Amino acid sequence: MAHNPRFLALVDDCRTRIKECDVHQVQQWLAQGFEFKLIDNREQDEWQKSRIPGAxxxxxxxxxxxxxTLIPNLDSMIVIYCGGGFRSALSADNLVKMGYTNVISMDGGIRGWKDANYPLEGA
Known part of the structure; x- marks a missing residue:
């Protein structure tokens, strides 16, 4: 999907303030049983079609x-993903502004997850 220039500029600005990781890092953390909150930040219809196990x-x-309500501890590790890593970057930036200290946006999103042939629920 081609994104509009102002949207891309907004995402690029957010990326100057947030942490990002790739899908392989998240898969490794899940495989190791690493404790973190995995948040699917897409639309409800996207979530219903498929999602990363445990999200x-x-x-x-x-x-x-x-x-x-879901994550009251501001120091909890939170990984957010969306379709490709754009919406999750915007959301991660907002959580940082809200005081969360360990928020990570998963670059590549669920498309990158699927491309790596990692498991999905609901697919």
Whole structure:
């Protein structure tokens, strides 16, 4: 999908303030049983089609409103993914602004996860 220039500029700006990792790092953490919250930040219909095993749904439209209920500890490790890594970067930036200290956006999103042939639920 081709993204508009202002959207890309906004995402690039967010990326100056957030941490990112790739799909392989997340898969490694999951395989090792590393403790973190994995948040699927896509739309509800995307979530229903397929998701990374163990992920919790918190769509972009409600993340900031509901995150404190799900994750009250500001030091919790949170990995957010979306379709390709753009929306999750925006969301990670907002969580950092809210005081969360260990937020990571998964670059490549679920498309990168699928391309790596990692397991999915609901597919």
């Amino acid at each position: 919790q749904y918190m769509g972009r439209g409600v993340l900031e409103r509901d995150v404190e």
